[in-house]
Amino acid sequence: MSLFDRLVVATLPLVPKLIVGKVASRYVAGETLDDAIRTIQELNREGASCTVDLLGEEVKDAAKAQVAVDEYLRVLEAIRREKLDCNISIKPTQLGLDIDEDLCRDNYEKVVKVAHADDCFVRLDMEDRTTVDATLRIYRHLHERYGNVGPVFQAYMRRTLQDIEELPDDVARVRLCKGIYIEPREAAWKGFDTVRLNFIQALEKLLAKDIYVGIATHDEYLACAAVGLIDRMGISRDRYEFQMLLGVENQLRRILIAGGHPLRVYVPYGADWYLYSMRRLRENPQVAGNVTRALLTGK
Amino acid sequence: MSLFDRLVVATLPLVPKLIVGKVASRYVAGETLDDAIRTIQELNREGASCTVDLLGEEVKDAAKAQVAVDEYLRVLEAIRREKLDCNISIKPTQLGLDIDEDLCRDNYEKVVKVAHADDCFVRLDMEDRTTVDATLRIYRHLHERYGNVGPVFQAYMRRTLQDIEELPDDVARVRLCKGIYIEPREAAWKGFDTVRLNFIQALEKLLAKDIYVGIATHDEYLACAAVGLIDRMGISRDRYEFQMLLGVENQLRRILIAGGHPLRVYVPYGADWYLYSMRRLRENPQVAGNVTRALLTGK
Numbered sequence: 001m002s003l004f005d006r007l008v009v010a011t012l013p014l015v016p017k018l019i020v021g022k023v024a025s026r027y028v029a030g031e032t033l034d035d036a037i038r039t040i041q042e043l044n045r046e047g048a049s050c051t052v053d054l055l056g057e058e059v060k061d062a063a064k065a066q067v068a069v070d071e072y073l074r075v076l077e078a079i080r081r082e083k084l085d086c087n088i089s090i091k092p093t094q095l096g097l098d099i100d101e102d103l104c105r106d107n108y109e110k111v112v113k114v115a116h117a118d119d120c121f122v123r124l125d126m127e128d129r130t131t132v133d134a135t136l137r138i139y140r141h142l143h144e145r146y147g148n149v150g151p152v153f154q155a156y157m158r159r160t161l162q163d164i165e166e167l168p169d170d171v172a173r174v175r176l177c178k179g180i181y182i183e184p185r186e187a188a189w190k191g192f193d194t195v196r197l198n199f200i201q202a203l204e205k206l207l208a209k210d211i212y213v214g215i216a217t218h219d220e221y222l223a224c225a226a227v228g229l230i231d232r233m234g235i236s237r238d239r240y241e242f243q244m245l246l247g248v249e250n251q252l253r254r255i256l257i258a259g260g261h262p263l264r265v266y267v268p269y270g271a272d273w274y275l276y277s278m279r280r281l282r283e284n285p286q287v288a289g290n291v292t293r294a295l296l297t298g299k
Numbered sequence: 300m301s302l303f304d305r306l307v308v309a310t311l312p313l314v315p316k317l318i319v320g321k322v323a324s325r326y327v328a329g330e331t332l333d334d335a336i337r338t339i340q341e342l343n344r345e346g347a348s349c350t351v352d353l354l355g356e357e358v359k360d361a362a363k364a365q366v367a368v369d370e371y372l373r374v375l376e377a378i379r380r381e382k383l384d385c386n387i388s389i390k391p392t393q394l395g396l397d398i399d400e401d402l403c404r405d406n407y408e409k410v411v412k413v414a415h416a417d418d419c420f421v422r423l424d425m426e427d428r429t430t431v432d433a434t435l436r437i438y439r440h441l442h443e444r445y446g447n448v449g450p451v452f453q454a455y456m457r458r459t460l461q462d463i464e465e466l467p468d469d470v471a472r473v474r475l476c477k478g479i480y481i482e483p484r485e486a487a488w489k490g491f492d493t494v495r496l497n498f499i500q501a502l503e504k505l506l507a508k509d510i511y512v513g514i515a516t517h518d519e520y521l522a523c524a525a526v527g528l529i530d531r532m533g534i535s536r537d538r539y540e541f542q543m544l545l546g547v548e549n550q551l552r553r554i555l556i557a558g559g560h561p562l563r564v565y566v567p568y569g570a571d572w573y574l575y576s577m578r579r580l581r582e583n584p585q586v587a588g589n590v591t592r593a594l595l596t597g598k
Contacts, residue, residue: 158554158558161526161527161530162530165530185550185551185554186554186557189519189523190519191519191520193520194519194520194523197520197523197524197527198523198527201523201524201527201530201531204531205530205531208531
């Protein structure tokens with residue numbers, strides 16, 4: 001990170017909501033489900049499949065968690081109606097993990113049950129280290145009953161290789177990403193190169209166990225390493241997909257699709273764009289600089 | 300390395316002994332065997348095993364080598380008496396390798412014989428390239444007669460993969476480290492990433508030959524690579540240990556122990572702390588800056 005980037009990250013909490021909002025417009029499909037549907041249709045035409053994420057997390061109120069459940073049921077209905085090539089991703093704290101694990105699990109179950117009838121997959125997003133054990137417990141509960149669910153492993157977590165070891169034999173689909181939350185050294189490997197290394201180690205382990213992997217990265221180096229592993233291990237195209245966030249590295253996305261690799265785009269929508277956009281900003285601080293410049297100069 | 304660090308390294312020979320002494324206090328248990336025992340007991344309580352190193356090297360006088368032999372016999376007596384979880388590490392030039400190889404071998408034999416009766420392991424430390432052949436000859440001599448000895452391989456040496464190839468089948472325990480001496484390009488791989496790569500290559504080769512490895516590193520990246528290899532190759536916890544120097548990366552040491560990995564700390568003690576501390580300084584030059592600042596400002 002450059003000195004300027006460090007400065008931007010340190011002052012991120014001071015960034016005016018107007019600027020974060022402008023940034024959000026790059027990473028978020030819009031505030032409504034219709035906005036999301038339009039974006040997904042466009043991406044489907046481009047050859048990418050999608051996963052929808054309703055923005056919102058750290059919910060402290062059961063009624064708000066129920067609103068999220070109802071909205072996800074509307075999303076499933078839209079996927080069915082519009083025949084979208086799309087599944088859904090849900091954050092545990094959006095369904096009430098911070099309130100009560102049983103409440104959260106029951107909320108997931110309401111959505112997963114309907115998705116199961118539709119033959120639609122549900123990703124349990126992974127949040128910070130304090131949520132990992134509960135999320136994996138909820139995953140296993142749903143997996144045993146429905147099967148159309150999958151967890152996420154974060155390459156920066158020191159526990160990830162062990163967590164992969166403990167997966168059920170008939171696990172459906174796993175997503176592997178680097179991880180974006182701020183974690184202490186006790187929990188997470190430190191250093192850009194080290195996290196890349198562990199991503200490759202975890203990916204190789206997942207592929208060797210013949211687990212379908214969503215390779216979630218925008219890192220050119222890791223894309224190259226993944227293509228290399230897929231080639232060396234003879235992994236067929238129905239055993240993996242690349243995954244990328246809406247608005248990040250559109251060029252690499254098009255390149256991978258053109259190369260014949262299955263690729264899924266994570267499409268967030270909704271009014272609660274603030275925390276998500278702040279994480280995107282932290283990862284990519286120069287975006288804030290560009291937006292600030294644009295706002296100041298009108299260009 | 301920053302420009303400041305480069306400057307510090309270039310001027311290291313000019314660093315006053317007072318400052319090096321202050322630095323030594325961070326990396327050395329103290330001047331006496333009692334100091335070492337206290338440090339080892341503390342580390343044992345923390346869950347780390349230890350290896351003791353009596354400071355001193357490049358001995359040019361047989362009487363001084365004999366003093367080192369006698370002191371190591373006192374160390375073995377203390378390990379036995381205090382029931383320490385601890386073995387010993389000895390530098391060939393401390394036992395007279397610069398004087399005569401036979402003298403050095405006989406001196407080792409005096410110590411190894413007693414250690415053998417105690418069921419205690421003796422590590423033959425590795426020094427610069429001029430000592431490698433003689434050290435490996437002495438190692439093989441002792442290995443055939445006693446067995447409780449093991450050599451060190453330095454990942455930066457171009458010969459290391461070949462040296463591993465030529466190990467006896469029933470080798471006891473090997474230590475693998477990067478290497479810290481200043482070597483010409485003819486002898487040593489150059490470049491930080493290159494040495495890391497050869498460390499991983501050598502580690503994989505040792506583990507594949509089912510040799511017990513002391514993985515001596517403070518590099519987060521190599522710790523991650525080692526954990527990955529151990530996981531992928533299914534190496535059980537009685538087939539390796541991590542090794543770290545006293546006073547270096549205490550946080551990573553605690554993290555690895557908490558992760559259930561066996562870990563041994565190299566505990567140096569004695570009056571001859573100058574050369575050892577200069578090597579530590581060269582590896583970690585900002586320590587000299589911190590110490591200088593502390594001496595100047597009294598903080």
